[in-house]
Amino acid sequence: MKNLFKESEFMLGVTKFKNLPEDMGDEILLAGRSNAGKSSALNALTENPKLARISKTPGRTTEINFFRVNETLKFVDLPGYGFAKSSFHKRKDWAPLLEEYFAKRQALKAVVIFMDIRHPLKDSDRDMIELCNKSDTAFIPVLTKSDKLSNNQKHKAISAVNRQMQGVEAIAVSSKDIVGFDKLSRAILEFTGAPISTSGM
Numbered sequence: 630m631k632n633l634f635k636e637s638e639f640m641l642g643v644t645k646f647k648n649l650p651e652d653m654g655d656e657i658l659l660a661g662r663s664n665a666g667k668s669s670a671l672n673a674l675t676e677n678p679k680l681a682r683i684s685k686t687p688g689r690t691t692e693i694n695f696f697r698v699n700e701t702l703k704f705v706d707l708p709g710y711g712f713a714k715s716s717f718h719k720r721k722d723w724a725p726l727l728e729e730y731f732a733k734r735q736a737l738k739a740v741v742i743f744m745d746i747r748h749p750l751k752d753s754d755r756d757m758i759e760l761c762n763k764s765d766t767a768f769i770p771v772l773t774k775s776d777k778l779s780n781n782q783k784h785k786a787i788s789a790v791n792r793q794m795q796g797v798e799a800i801a802v803s804s805k806d807i808v809g810f811d812k813l814s815r816a817i818l819e820f821t822g823a824p825i826s827t828s829g830m
């Protein structure tokens with residue numbers, strides 16, 4: 630079946646919240662620590678390896694990048710948190726602005742929280758979960774780089790995270806091996822107005 634995210638294209642990057650595009654349609658926020666694999670996952674989800682920049686240098690994504698999926702849906706790639714090189718984190722007003730975005734943004738439908746499967750639920754991830762809970766925003770915990778672990782270790786890591794989530798199930802993905810993105814696509818589509826379809830990935 631067709632991958633509904635395949636036509637995604639870069640829209641704009643903003644460094645100030647006042648420059649955000651109009652608050653309309655559905656937005657899925659992609660969040661996570663620097664180097665967690667957010668941009669790689671976006672490229673895997675959209676089957677477009679050139680869509681978002683991937684780098685070995687943490688903190689590569691320094692703007693909030695908007696990707697248009699279709700008329701109503703956007704992916705919003707946040708700069709990785711907890712990394713000083715990103716211009717956002719030099720700003721003292723980052724946290725309040727982010728809180729304002731969470732509190733006010735009508736388009737925000739869910740946050741995908743990307744965490745390296747080997748180092749999940751760090752303090753900054755917990756802060757992001759708290760921000761979601763405080764603003765009644767749904768979130769999807771995603772454990773990235775699952776290719777780095779054996780199957781056994783992978784299942785253990787997923788269970789350990791799930792035990793700490795109240796009813797939300799973590800999804801393991803590997804952007805290297807392209808694993809888990811059908812599941813992630815379905816989870817994302819549950820929070821948007823788009824019709825649900827399996828991607829065939």
Ligand SMILES: Nc1nc2c(ncn2[C@@H]2O[C@H](COP(=O)(O)OP(=O)(O)OP(=O)(O)O)[C@@H](O)[C@H]2O)c(=O)[nH]1
Nearest residue numbers: 663664665666667668669684688689690709804805
């Ligand atoms: N083995 C493996 N490496 C991965 C995977 N996903 C990402 N990486 C590597 O992890 C590094 C960071 O990936 P990015 O996708 O740029 O991470 P990011 O979260 O967007 O990072 P920032 O934009 O800096 O916040 C790169 O070297 C990727 O090649 C994966 O599934 N498996």
Ligand SMILES: [Mg+2]
Nearest residue numbers: 667668682690
């Ligand atoms: Mg990135």
